[in-house]
Amino acid sequence: xxxxxxxxxxxxxxxxxxxxxxxxxxxxxxxxxxxxxxxxxxxxxxxxxxxxxxxxxxxxxxxxxxxxxxxxxxxxxxxxxxxxxxxxxxxxxxxxxxxxxxxxxxxxxxxxxxxxxxxxxxxxxxxxxxxxxxxxxxxxxx
Numbered sequence: 001x002x003x004x005x006x007x008x009x010x011x012x013x014x015x016x017x018x019x020x021x022x023x024x025x026x027x028x029x030x031x032x033x034x035x036x037x038x039x040x041x042x043x044x045x046x047x048x049x050x051x052x053x054x055x056x057x058x059x060x061x062x063x064x065x066x067x068x069x070x071x072x073x074x075x076x077x078x079x080x081x082x083x084x085x086x087x088x089x090x091x092x093x094x095x096x097x098x099x100x101x102x103x104x105x106x107x108x109x110x111x112x113x114x115x116x117x118x119x120x121x122x123x124x125x126x127x128x129x130x131x132x133x134x135x136x137x138x139x140x141x142x
Contacts, residue, residue, distance in 0.1 A: 037083055041129055043136030044076040045091060047113050051076030052140065054093040054113075059127075060120045062086040084131045088120035089138060113140055 034040060045052045054072035059082060061067065070080040072091075094109040101107070116122045117140055127136050 034081065038081050039084060039129065039131055039133040040079060041082050041133050041136060042077065042079045043138060045072050045078065045138045045140065046076055047093070047140040048142065049139075052091070052093060052113070054091050056092045057138065058090045058092070058120070059087040059129075060090070062088060062126075082129050084129050086126060086128050088123070089125035089127055090120045090123045091117045091125075091138065091140060093117075114142060 045054055045057055051074070052072065053074040053076065056069045057072050057078050057080075058069040059067065059080065061083070063085060066083060066085075068080060068082065070078045072078045072093075091113060093112045095112050096109045098109050099107045111118060117125070125138060125140075127138070129136075
């Protein structure tokens with residue numbers, strides 16, 4: 001399964017490495033500038049008004065093919081690099097790891113949030129990222 005259950009959202013291992021390297025560069029407060037046209041976006045994810053530690057938050061550009069994901073911390077916080085624009089959003093928060101039996105059949109771990117949030121096609125979450133990189137608040141409800 002690709003990023004948050006979407007077939008169009010997979011990141012190659014190299015793409016994930018680039019995102020990790022870029023995020024690590026900002027942690028010290030100085031370092032290389034962002035790529036042209038990109039902004040660093042921060043935000044929080046909540047479920048039923050409480051911070052949600054999630055496996056991933058995924059952003060899918062409504063114009064173009066850009067898609068990327070970030071880990072959500074225990075405080076519900078995330079940071080990600082995006083191009084300004086409108087994005088469909090999905091969130092993946094599993095209750096443990098997926099399991100594979102000896103025959104290779106995978107049993108997915110249950111979700112801690114409603115399944116509709118696992119896919120950008122069903123989540124109804126849409127955000128607009130501006131060049132000012134205003135912090136995002138992603139509120140999930142039952």
